[in-house]
Amino acid sequence: MAVPRTYHLVTLGCPKNDVDSEHLERLLTGGELLPVIQPEAADAIIVNTCGFIEQSQAESMEAVRALADGKRDGQTLIVAGCMTQLYGGEVRASVPGVDHVFGVGQWQDVAKLLSVDVTGIHDIPERTAKVTGPSAYLKISDGCDAPCTFCVIPRIKGQLRSAPAGMLVKEAQRLVASGAKEIVLVGQDLTAWGEDQGMAVASGLPGLLRMLSEAVGPDVWLRLMYAYPSRVSSELVETMASLPNVVHYLDVPLQHGSEVTLRRMKRPHNLERVHGFIRELRAAMPDIVLRTSFIAGFPGETDAEFAELLAFAKAIHFDHAGCFLYSRQQWTGAFEMAEQVPDEVKLERRDRFMRQQQRIAAKQARRFVGKTLDMLVEGEGETEDHTPVVAGRTYREAPEVDGLVFATGTATPGSRVRVRIEEAGDYDLFGSIVTRK
Numbered sequence: 001m002a003v004p005r006t007y008h009l010v011t012l013g014c015p016k017n018d019v020d021s022e023h024l025e026r027l028l029t030g031g032e033l034l035p036v037i038q039p040e041a042a043d044a045i046i047v048n049t050c051g052f053i054e055q056s057q058a059e060s061m062e063a064v065r066a067l068a069d070g071k072r073d074g075q076t077l078i079v080a081g082c083m084t085q086l087y088g089g090e091v092r093a094s095v096p097g098v099d100h101v102f103g104v105g106q107w108q109d110v111a112k113l114l115s116v117d118v119t120g121i122h123d124i125p126e127r128t129a130k131v132t133g134p135s136a137y138l139k140i141s142d143g144c145d146a147p148c149t150f151c152v153i154p155r156i157k158g159q160l161r162s163a164p165a166g167m168l169v170k171e172a173q174r175l176v177a178s179g180a181k182e183i184v185l186v187g188q189d190l191t192a193w194g195e196d197q198g199m200a201v202a203s204g205l206p207g208l209l210r211m212l213s214e215a216v217g218p219d220v221w222l223r224l225m226y227a228y229p230s231r232v233s234s235e236l237v238e239t240m241a242s243l244p245n246v247v248h249y250l251d252v253p254l255q256h257g258s259e260v261t262l263r264r265m266k267r268p269h270n271l272e273r274v275h276g277f278i279r280e281l282r283a284a285m286p287d288i289v290l291r292t293s294f295i296a297g298f299p300g301e302t303d304a305e306f307a308e309l310l311a312f313a314k315a316i317h318f319d320h321a322g323c324f325l326y327s328r329q330q331w332t333g334a335f336e337m338a339e340q341v342p343d344e345v346k347l348e349r350r351d352r353f354m355r356q357q358q359r360i361a362a363k364q365a366r367r368f369v370g371k372t373l374d375m376l377v378e379g380e381g382e383t384e385d386h387t388p389v390v391a392g393r394t395y396r397e398a399p400e401v402d403g404l405v406f407a408t409g410t411a412t413p414g415s416r417v418r419v420r421i422e423e424a425g426d427y428d429l430f431g432s433i434v435t436r437k
């Protein structure tokens, strides 16, 4: 392979993959490779794949095949990430155009293959930081030690490894210096942060939040995604409520609302405890926004168990909730379980859940009407009658997964404005800009 000068990187999957890709890009640009938008213009094409569920594996394979089909002479196609960690041999065998395969966390090896001297790249030059919108992701840990029987992530990512606090503080400050107004903390399980370094649950994430809050200053939002239900402690609730820049938003994937199903999933199954910490969160932060996700059609799920899920979700009334179809994964405890649920039953249950959740989400959204909120502007445009309008997010909406706010007025993408909410849709809010900040 001739020494590559340009690369084209495709990232699939979740925000944690975005962070990994950004890390790889820093190595590549530090080695003076140039990113290009069109794959045909690249010397090296890299795909950072997702292997989480069958559907994401299929999407990753489709992307790899399309890039392999369009490859021209002299181009190198590299496939890396979660899917190849599990199925590297199969990817190579089924797509002959693939030149190199890497698993997860092998970004230095990818860079070395592309003739980058990674030993010379010690720090992150600010000019190469990639903050394109007002938000940036900060991956505080990787890997997971939980035994969830539907999940292949521990096999892909390995055991929990928390990033050192000092490094995270430095990284957060770099993101702010590059223009980020919101830092979204991600990891397989945020609330486990520090456990591998001997910290107790009560002191890990709350302590890190205090350090980050001070380091980034009061105007930069900190948002928490992926909290593990049994680790939402009183200390975490108090810390969130007391720090000025931790947004009142929490994503706690609960996966099910039946204790029997949760036991089979090997998930925390004390639902009274879940109701307890949700009461605590709402008492400490009456404006808190809660997101969760559930799985429909886990092996053995009966109609009665699914009805319990519906009742549980209705009782808590989450602002945002997703429902995934159970996906049978090799190397997981549930793979061999008897009583796999037929696809049509899974689909029907998921649809039933989403119909219920749509009504709940719309009702929850209406409580924002009449409020004036800070909003991060992500885009601008105009309505059919040429009224200028901006789209963005308040603390109620996490990037990429929740709805948006549309507000009449003008503002630059990346800026922050005050918006008065005048109307609520099922998922989005509508209003007008009252002041720019």
Ligand code: SF4
Pocket: 144, 145, 146, 147, 148, 151, 152, 153, 154, 188, 189, 228
């Ligand atoms: S906590 Fe999340 S990442 Fe870890 S095994 Fe369970 S579902 Fe998978």
